[in-house]
Amino acid sequence: MKRSGQEVKKVAAEQRLIHKQEFRITVRNFLSHLNRIAGMVMDDLRRSGGLSWRQSLRAWRYGFRRINFRIYGLDRSGNPADYLSYYQALKQMPINDRFSEIIRNKLTFPLMMRHYGMPTPEIKGVIRDGLFYPLNPAAKLDPLKFLKESCPVGERLVIKPIWGWHGTGFISVTHTRNGYQIHGEDISMHALANIVGNLKYYIVTEFVTQGEHGTRLYPDTTNTIRLMTFWDTEKSEPFIARVVQRIGTSRSFPVDNFKASGKGGMSALVDRESGELGPAARVDVKGYVTWYTEHPESHAQIKGAVVPDWIKLRESILSYAHRFAFMPCIGWDVVPTHSGFTIIEGNSNPGMPVMQVHGPMLTDPRIERFYRYHSVIS
Known part of the structure; x- marks a missing residue:
């Protein structure tokens, strides 16, 4: 056995090197944070906020984008300090620290969830620079071979960016007896292959068919439930925020996806105890909110509808959050299916408008303590 201490010195030297690298990453993340703030200001100035200059200055003083200020109704009443501002939401990023990169990755995080036996869509493979790489076997296929071999008649696939947000880049491909379709619209195999050939970093999964609950609400989209879990350091357990x-x-x-663009979907608050839905909000391009007790197109009742097997779903997500205790903040996107539920993906920095359109987050003492502990608020 060596007693010269060389190995101990080597480990110590490597740790110092790692700390230097982590410092560089911290600086890089800080600069990225400043860039996001600058981007927020520039984007806000380009938009027609619809607020007076007095209200605009008030929104910026509290760290809000003007459109969010209106969505939350703060241009009319309410206490801005009760809401998590856009600036504070950016400060959420260090909560999961470098593990955020895992959650944001739509390939890595689902693979980790599958390792724990969580229900997630089957991953068929990845697309890089237009070539499809199936997970099994590991042989690359050009776009035409990919469509012929991995998308036979009767198959429906989802193709989406490995790093993405707000549903941007989402592609649903179906192969019917009459040919291929994108989002239900006919397309030739060669035209589809051309689209696939231009994709750079994408993941290919099975399409998850939603159950009766989601289909009844609106059958033309997969309607997901967003659950936000936080880790309570005092009780050493997760809770649903x-x-x-x-x-x-x-x-x-x-x-x-719920967007303040006039092109987004709707958001209904789900009671954490009963799983019952409240009325749904939809936001127009200027941030004005319209509330619906039933869907304006499908005419399905929204208010009063109940998520099926809610208690089982809720407790399952809490148990999963316990396994990921080293990731204190996770947004889970879940689809109730005919046989249970499937977790589509996770989010490390869940958007606030879809949540806070229903009221402030910081009036909940447990949420307030969480954000204070992580220095998001002071």
Whole structure:
């Protein structure tokens, strides 16, 4: 056995090197943070906020984008300090620290979830620079071979960016007896192959068919439930901070994402105890909110609807959050299916408008303590 201490010195030297690298990453993340703030200001100035200059200055003083200020109704009443501002939401990023990169990655995080036996869509493979790499066997296929071999008649696939947000880049491909379709619209195999050939970093998964609950709300999009879990350091357990049901519309098609653009879907608050839905909010391009007790297109009842097997779903997500205790903040996108539920993906920095359109987050003492502990608020 060596007693010269060389190995100990080597380990110590490597740790110092790692700390230097982590410092560089911290600086890089700080600069990225400043860039995001600058981007927020520039984007806000380009938009027609619809607020007076007095209200605009008030929104910026509290760290809000003007459109979010209006969505939350703060241009009319309410205490801005009760809401997590856009600036504070950016400060959420260090909560999961470098593990955020895992959650944001739509390939890595689902593979980790599968390792723990969590229900996730089957991953068929990845697309890089137009070539498809199936997970098994590991042999690359050009776009035409990919469509012929991996998307036979009767198959429906989802193709989406490995790093993405707000449903941007989402592609649903179906192979029917009459040929291929994108989002239900016919397309030739060669035209589809041309689209696939231009994709750079994408993941290919099975399409998850939603159950009766989501289909009844709006059948043309997969309507996901967003559950936000936080880790309570005092009790050493996760808790659900807020739950919303996202519901698609013809404006948001082919996804259900809630956007302040006039093209987004709807958001209904889900009661954490009963799983019952409240009325759904939809936001127009100027940030004005319209509330619906039933869907304006499908005419399905929204208010009063109940998420099926809610208690089982809720407790399952809490148990999963316990396994990921080293990631204190996770937004889970879940689809109730005919046989249970499937977790589509996770989010490390979940958007606030879809949550806070239903009311402030910081009036909940447990949420307030969480954000204070992580220095998001002071």
